Each structure stands twice: as C-alpha cells, then as structure tokens.
Amino acid sequence: MVNITRAADLTVIGANGGGWTADTGTTAPASPLVQPVSPWEPLGAISDDGLTYGFDEDSQEFTPWGLTSPFRTQITKSVRTFKVTLWETARVAVQSIMYRLPASELEPVGGLTTFAETASPVPDRRAWWFLVLDGDTARGFYVPQGEVSDRSDVTFKQDEMSAYEITVTAYPDAEGNTVYHSDKVPATPEYTGS
Numbered sequence: 645m646v647n648i649t650r651a652a653d654l655t656v657i658g659a660n661g662g663g664w665t666a667d668t669g670t671t672a673p674a675s676p677l678v679q680p681v682s683p684w685e686p687l688g689a690i691s692d693d694g695l696t697y698g699f700d701e702d703s704q705e706f707t708p709w710g711l712t713s714p715f716r717t718q719i720t721k722s723v724r725t726f727k728v729t730l731w732e733t734a735r736v737a738v739q740s741i742m743y744r745l746p747a748s749e750l751e752p753v754g755g756l757t758t759f760a761e762t763a764s765p766v767p768d769r770r771a772w773w774f775l776v777l778d779g780d781t782a783r784g785f786y787v788p789q790g791e792v793s794d795r796s797d798v799t800f801k802q803d804e805m806s807a808y809e810i811t812v813t814a815y816p817d818a819e820g821n822t823v824y825h826s827d828k829v830p831a832t833p834e835y836t837g838s
Contacts, residue, residue, distance in 0.1 A: 661774070672788075673784065676784030677828055687728070695726060725812060784825065790814045
C-alpha cells in the first residue's frame with residue numbers, strides 16, 4: 645500500500661502566527677518551530693485579518709514588428725511587502741514601529757511616556773520575522789532589511805479595537821535577497837506512476 649499525502653495536508657490556512665522585529669543584522673531564527681528570543685521583540689496580538697504577503701511587480705513586454713504577441717517580458721519592478729494590524733498599541737516595541745522611534749525613547753518615566761512626532765522622519769530599517777501556523781505546518785518569513793512604508797489611520801471608538809495597521813516593505817540585503825523562507829510542510833511523495 646502506498647502512503648499518499650492527502651491534498652488537504654498540502655493546503656495552508658493562516659490559523660495562527662506572529663511577528664517579531666529586531667535591529668538589522670540580527671540573524672534569522674533557526675526554525676519556524678521555535679519561538680524567537682531576545683533580541684527579537686514580539687509584535688504582540690495581531691488582528692484576525694492575519695498576515696498579507698504582497699507582491700508588487702511591473703514588467704515590460706517586447707513585441708516584434710509584425711506580431712501581435714510579445715516574445716519576451718522583462719520584469720522592471722519586484723517588491724515584497726507584509727501587512728499586519730497590531731492590536732497591542734501600548735507595547736513599547738509596537739509604538740516604536742508605529743512612530744519610528746527607538747524603543748529607549750518610549751520607556752515610561754514616572755508612569756508617563758512622552759514623545760514628539762517629527763515632520764521629517766529618518767529611515768527606520770529593521771529585521772523582521774513573520775510566522776504562519778496551521779497544524780503541523782509552519783511558514784517563516786525572515787526580512788533582514790525591512791521598513792514600515794505605509795501606516796493606516798488610527799481610530800478610537802467605543803465599539804472598535806484601536807490598532808496600528810502597517811505595511812513593511814522588504815529591501816535587498818547584501819546578497820540581493822529581500823525575503824528568506826523557512827517552512828515545515830508535509831513531505832510530498834514523488835509520483836512514480838501506476
């Protein structure tokens with residue numbers, strides 16, 4: 645009898661997961677099966693919208709004279725993004741991300757945290773680790789050079805959770821890579837025919 649992996653075992657539902665951040669130069673966690681430790685800082689609770697891994701690409705088509713279909717396409721832009729909504733807005737690491745400030749500037753003094761927002765923010769690149777879990781499946785995304793490139797409005801209402809919705813854009817590292825994947829997925833047996 646041949647043991648065949650069920651099709652359902654090869655699917656992923658973002659049932660759970662998390663996010664962490666650290667200074668650039670911090671090495672990736674060794675496995676998506678082990679929770680990162682310091683210097684990785686957890687992003688805390690993420691909304692039930694989960695994680696969106698985005699692809700933003702442009703291309704140029706080249707169509708020879710006399711033909712109506714291109715015979716070559718050149719990718720001219722290829723950007724990877726990660727979008728999450730952070731619910732723990734009082735967490736120092738989360739405030740640091742949202743306001744592009746070092747965490748040390750957000751530590752409470754005498755019970756109060758005080759800071760000012762600048763009209764001219766400086767670049768705030770960090771390392772990022774995002775994790776998606778589904779049963780025995782785990783997918784890890786390591787971004788060695790990423791920066792918050794978009795922030796949503798923050799709403800304060802009685803019937804709505806205040807949150808920071810952010811988009812992180814991944815930049816190339818010294819090797820030219822933007823995202824490193826580390827996945828634990830079910831083994832897929834090679835099909836040998838009948």
